[in-house]
Amino acid sequence: DAKTTQPTSMDCAEGRAANLPCNHSTISGNEYVYWYRQIHSQGPQYIIHGLKNNETNEMASLIITEDRKSSTLILPHATLRDTAVYYCIAPVLNDYKLSFGAGTTVTVRA
Amino acid sequence: DTGVSQNPRHKITKRGQNVTFRCDPISEHNRLYWYRQTLGQGPEFLTYFQNEAQLEKSRLLSDRFSAERPKGSFSTLEIQRTEQGDSAMYLCASSLGQGVDTGELFFGEGSRLTVL
Numbered sequence: 765d766a767k768t769t770q771p772t773s774m775d776c777a778e779g780r781a782a783n784l785p786c787n788h789s790t791i792s793g794n795e796y797v798y799w800y801r802q803i804h805s806q807g808p809q810y811i812i813h814g815l816k817n818n819e820t821n822e823m824a825s826l827i828i829t830e831d832r833k834s835s836t837l838i839l840p841h842a843t844l845r846d847t848a849v850y851y852c853i854a855p856v857l858n859d860y861k862l863s864f865g866a867g868t869t870v871t872v873r874a
Numbered sequence: 875d876t877g878v879s880q881n882p883r884h885k886i887t888k889r890g891q892n893v894t895f896r897c898d899p900i901s902e903h904n905r906l907y908w909y910r911q912t913l914g915q916g917p918e919f920l921t922y923f924q925n926e927a928q929l930e931k932s933r934l935l936s937d938r939f940s941a942e943r944p945k946g947s948f949s950t951l952e953i954q955r956t957e958q959g960d961s962a963m964y965l966c967a968s969s970l971g972q973g974v975d976t977g978e979l980f981f982g983e984g985s986r987l988t989v990l
Contacts (some may be wrong), residue, residue, distance in 0.1 A: 807965050807981030851916060864916030
């Protein structure tokens with residue numbers, strides 16, 4: 765996997781947008797960026813993934829810079845249930861596993 | 875939607891005993907993964923199946939660990955002669971692999987192993 769760098773932790777106020785950064789400067793042109801999250805005592809949950817274009821689904825938005833060296837996951841209206849560890853992963857194409865790092869521990873506060 | 879099912883959810887065993895975990899993936903998924911997660915760490919890849927074929931094993935998977943996926947359906951992960959260092963959450967995931975992309979992995983709730 766391309767090496768990804770995420771902040772260790774961040775706090776967010778309930779109801780506000782949470783912007784989670786990820787650096788992946790060694791990503792190659794055809795490698796996707798995936799985001800997963802893991803709520804305490806549960807298995808990881810897929811959030812979103814993208815290649816070049818920005819993506820949005822019912823959970824979040826993914827903004828990828830034009831040079832693809834970094835991305836930002838946006839939770840538009842954070843709730844207490846969004847408190848979790850968020851993982852940014854850039855798997856090598858044709859390598860079908862995901863390699864999780866330490867992720868960012870996001871705490872949403874009331 | 876039954877999701878990925880793992881059993882047992884919790885297992886406490888004494889050092890030296892053998893344990894087996896079972897994973898039932900989402901029915902049409904052809905790819906199945908096992909991960910291990912210790913406290914405060916992200917999940918670590920152990921092994922991966924495409925249908926019944928075990929295509930990759932991590933160096934973390936010592937010779938005391940064996941995984942099978944007979945008939946490309948459910949999978950088992952067996953740990954022989956357990957050690958205290960094997961205490962962890964064992965996670966199973968499956969995906970509908972349709973191309974070169976990793977695809978979306980669906981994880982189970984995990985099986986927590988405690989070795990005394």
